[in-house]
Amino acid sequence: MSKVLMKGNEALAEAAIRAGCRHFFGYPITPQTEVSAYMAKKMPKIGGTFLQAESEVAAINMVYGAGGAGVRVMTSSSSPGISLKQEGISYIAGADVPCVIVNIVRGGPGLGGIQPAQSDYFQATKGGGHGDYHLVVLAPSSIQEMVDLTSDAFDIGDKYRCPVMIMGDGMLGQMMEPVEFKDADVSNLPEKTWATTGTGMKRKKNIINSLFLEASELEKLVLERQERYAEIAKNEVRYEAVDVEDADVVLVAYGTTSRIAKTAMAKAKEMGLKVGIIRPITLWPFPFEAFNNALNGKDKKFLCVEMSTGQMIEDVKLAVGDKAEVHFFGRTGGIVPTPKEILNKIIELGGAK
Amino acid sequence: MTYETIFAGFGGQGILFSGKVVAYAGMIEGKNVSHLPSYGPEMRGGTANCSVIVSDELVASPIITEPELLVVMNGPSLDKFENAVVPGGKIFIDSTLISRECERDDVESFRIPATQMANDMGIPKLANMIMVGKLIKETNMFTWEQLTGAVTKLVPPAKAAMLESNIKALEAGYNF
Numbered sequence: 001m002s003k004v005l006m007k008g009n010e011a012l013a014e015a016a017i018r019a020g021c022r023h024f025f026g027y028p029i030t031p032q033t034e035v036s037a038y039m040a041k042k043m044p045k046i047g048g049t050f051l052q053a054e055s056e057v058a059a060i061n062m063v064y065g066a067g068g069a070g071v072r073v074m075t076s077s078s079s080p081g082i083s084l085k086q087e088g089i090s091y092i093a094g095a096d097v098p099c100v101i102v103n104i105v106r107g108g109p110g111l112g113g114i115q116p117a118q119s120d121y122f123q124a125t126k127g128g129g130h131g132d133y134h135l136v137v138l139a140p141s142s143i144q145e146m147v148d149l150t151s152d153a154f155d156i157g158d159k160y161r162c163p164v165m166i167m168g169d170g171m172l173g174q175m176m177e178p179v180e181f182k183d184a185d186v187s188n189l190p191e192k193t194w195a196t197t198g199t200g201m202k203r204k205k206n207i208i209n210s211l212f213l214e215a216s217e218l219e220k221l222v223l224e225r226q227e228r229y230a231e232i233a234k235n236e237v238r239y240e241a242v243d244v245e246d247a248d249v250v251l252v253a254y255g256t257t258s259r260i261a262k263t264a265m266a267k268a269k270e271m272g273l274k275v276g277i278i279r280p281i282t283l284w285p286f287p288f289e290a291f292n293n294a295l296n297g298k299d300k301k302f303l304c305v306e307m308s309t310g311q312m313i314e315d316v317k318l319a320v321g322d323k324a325e326v327h328f329f330g331r332t333g334g335i336v337p338t339p340k341e342i343l344n345k346i347i348e349l350g351g352a353k
Numbered sequence: 354m355t356y357e358t359i360f361a362g363f364g365g366q367g368i369l370f371s372g373k374v375v376a377y378a379g380m381i382e383g384k385n386v387s388h389l390p391s392y393g394p395e396m397r398g399g400t401a402n403c404s405v406i407v408s409d410e411l412v413a414s415p416i417i418t419e420p421e422l423l424v425v426m427n428g429p430s431l432d433k434f435e436n437a438v439v440p441g442g443k444i445f446i447d448s449t450l451i452s453r454e455c456e457r458d459d460v461e462s463f464r465i466p467a468t469q470m471a472n473d474m475g476i477p478k479l480a481n482m483i484m485v486g487k488l489i490k491e492t493n494m495f496t497w498e499q500l501t502g503a504v505t506k507l508v509p510p511a512k513a514a515m516l517e518s519n520i521k522a523l524e525a526g527y528n529f
Contacts (some may be wrong), residue, residue, distance in 0.1 A: 005373070005380050005388070031392055114392070175415055176373065176388035178380045263414040338418050 003178040008143045008168060009034035009076075011179050012102060013042070015150035016074050020186035021100070022048035023073040025062035027055060027081060030114045031170035032104035035076040056081040060088030060101075067097040068208035070195025072154050072186075076102035078170075079120050080111055082128075089163055090129025094210030096194075096225070098157030100150070101135070101165045104173040107334035115334025116170035116256060121311035124167050125284040132222050134229050136164040136236065137283040139254045143177040149281075151184055156236060158189065160228050167283065169307065171256045171336065232285055239287035240279040244294045247276030249349050252316050253305040254280045257337065261305050264342035273350045283312070291319035299324065301349050305342055306330045354409050356494050357417045359434055360484075361402035362426030362447070367481035371424065372403035374485055378495050378503030379407035387415035400429055407494060422492065424484050426450060426467070445488055447480060463487060465529055471522060479522035486526025497527060 006014070013035045016024070024039040036052065043050035049066075053059035059075050066073040077085060082103045092099060105120045107113040124137045136156055140146035146168060153164040196206050212218040240258075242265075244250055249268075253261040258279040268275045278290045294300065302320055304313040310328050317326050329345045331337045358375060362368045369390050379386040390403040404417040419439050425431045426447040438444055440459040448464035455462035465487050471480040489500050501520055508516040 003380060005377050005386070170392070171389065171415070174390055174392045176376060176390075177412075177415075178386060259412075260414040260416065266413065336416060338416070339414055340418070 003180050005176050006143065006179050007034060007174065007176050008146055009104065009173045010038045011143050011147050012076075012150055012166070012168075012173075013038035015147040015181065016100065016154070017042060017046065017048070018181055018183060018186075019072065019151040019154045020189065021072040021074050021154065022046070023066045023071050024049065025051050025053050025059040025066070025073070025075050027053055027059050027077065029078045029081045031106055031116075031173045032076050032078045032081075032102065034173070035102060035104075056084035057088065060085035060092070063099050063101075064088055064092050064095070064097060064208075067092065067099040068095065068196050070192035070197055072100075072158075072189075074100040074102065076104065078104045078106045079108045079117070082120065082123070086123075086129040088129075089135070090131050090133065091210045092163045093129070093133035093135070093225075094131060095208050096161040097163070097208060098154075098161055099163050100153045100157060101163055103165060103167050105167060105169045107332065113334040114170065116172075116336055117307045117332065117334055118169060118255060118257060119308040119311065119332060120167070121283065121306070121308060124165055125286070125315070133225065134162075134232075134284055136160075136162060136232060136285070137167055138164065138238075139167050139281060139283050140172065141255050141258045141279065141281075143172065143175070144179050145281075146172060147179050147181060151182075156232070158192070160232055161194070162228070162232075167255070169256050170334075229285075236282060237285050237287050237289065238281035239290045240277075240281065241290050241293065242277050242279075243274075244276035244278060244290075245297060246274055247294075247300055248274045249276075249346050250294055250300055250302050251275065251277040251305060251342075251346070252280070252302055252312070253277065254283060254312065257305050257307055260337055260339055261342055263339040264346060267339060267343050268346045268350070271347075273346060275346055275350070280312070286315045286319070288319045291316070295320065295323050302326045303345060303349060304328050305337065307336060308332050356407045356422060356492065357420050358405045358407075358422040358424065358488070359402060359417055359420040359437075360405065360424045361400065361430035361434055362481075364399055364401040366401070366426050367478065368401045368426065369403050371481040371485050372405040374482075374500075374504060374507060375407065375488075375494070376405050377507050378500055381503050381506065382495065382499055384408060385410065385412050387412045389415045400427070400433075402430065402434075422488065424488055426480065426484065428453070431455070443491060445484055445491075447484060449480075461491075463491060465526065467526065470525055470529075474521065474525065476518045476522055479518060482519050482522035483526035483529070486523035487529055488526075489523075490527045490529075
């Protein structure tokens with residue numbers, strides 16, 4: 001399979017289709033609209049459903065319905081639209097329905113702006129909607145990785161019966177890079193015995209529901225779900241760690257920001273500084289083990305770089321504890337940090353000229 | 354080797370497409386490439402620009418803050434990016450639309466009346482391809498064959514007439 005040059009949003013949509021997604025419900029918003037546009041063009045040709053809902057709230061509840069019927073389903077939006085979807089996401093988590101939710105993050109809060117940001121980290125990883133639940137949150141840093149993770153997102157959702165979020169940002173959505181689609185065989189996916197597919201008068205009916213008025217029953221379900229989260233945390237953690245062991249300064253960055261951090265890292269190395277990077281790929285479950293590995297051996301400082309005023313840094317601090325200093329550099333509101341800004345901060349921490 | 358180019362002009366001049374041609378040619382040649390467009394208000398009639406990286410290395414940051422190459426098709430873009438170009442870099446100016454000269458003396462600048470040439474050739478929408486032709490001529494990014502090969506693959510076979518005029522425009526720029 002040869003490479004094609006594709007825009008992030010379109011590549012993501014194509015990857016979803018190849019992963020067997022035949023149902024997409026969305027509502028347009030910059031900088032994510034090309035996902036919807038691509039689905040609108042493609043779905044009718046392959047017997048799928050594309051529906052532009054009357055609102056984000058409607059779209060996420062259509063996802064809830066389709067997911068409950070056991071099909072692979074996706075919705076996508078950008079920050080303000082994802083806020084609108086939170087109620088539905090909580091219901092979906094509470095009903096153990098798999099689905100994929102894409103957030104191509106833009107500056108906030110409120111309507112904010114349309115330029116790239118990472119200021120939805122808290123919302124994505126710490127809840128967003130109400131109740132004891134988690135989303136699995138995947139954060140690609142290139143178009144190729146976005147394509148690969150889209151396929152994984154559907155598999156993870158089906159395996160653990162949970163909603164999965166792919167979190168990109170305006171830059172990943174809009175930029176073009178060469179991608180290769182690795183065709184997975186989705187013709188024989190495991191049967192979803194819990195789905196509402198019709199009993200055929202042969203089995204007891206399945207019910208998709210998140211309302212449990214009996215407290216003991218609800219507690220039991222929530223605790224069972226926590227066990228599944230523990231399984232996810234055990235099996236699905238992903239990260240990239242480069243030159244961490246010998247580093248004086250370890251950068252921590254995800255998505256677009258990690259690429260800029262890598263440029264800064266290369267420049268710092270040219271100056272003789274010892275710099276490494278930890279790039280979380282799963283934001284939830286957070287890759288705590290990467291930090292345990294990094295903390296073995298010599299003293300080092302951590303520098304968390306984000307397109308926010310500091311959100312992931314809370315998890316970094318949790319991971320590092322009192323074993324090392326944790327510093328921060330961030331730009332927000334749609335401003336993307338430059339390699340030079342990050343380099344200056346590295347130099348400040350690294351003690352070199 | 355890494356080539357970092359910013360293409361800039363008005364929305365509607367085919368700025369993003371010029372970048373796409375270069376990125377596409379890079380991809381066909383097995384290079385690592387990225388194409389980062391401006392988006393949003395700029396797409397709605399204002400200025401447009403894109404950052405294109407063609408490299409033997411993996412592309413880390415797709416954002417270009419200090420381009421080696423700059424292709425500009427309107428005055429505001431020259432004003433905006435002229436000082437960002439690295440010393441020794443090259444600036445390609447559509448002189449039909451930009452009357453002023455490049456003010457830097459530590460870069461090489463080329464003035465091509467691309468919009469006028471395109472009008473004279475009866476392909477007014479392809480001034481962007483004239484600029485690309487000149488860009489490729491003055492750098493070692495691709496050979497002429499590689500460039501036209503890429504454009505041939507990029508233009509769908511159903512639009513053969515379009516391909517012919519695109520190549521004509523590239524040629525005019527390349528030979529200017």
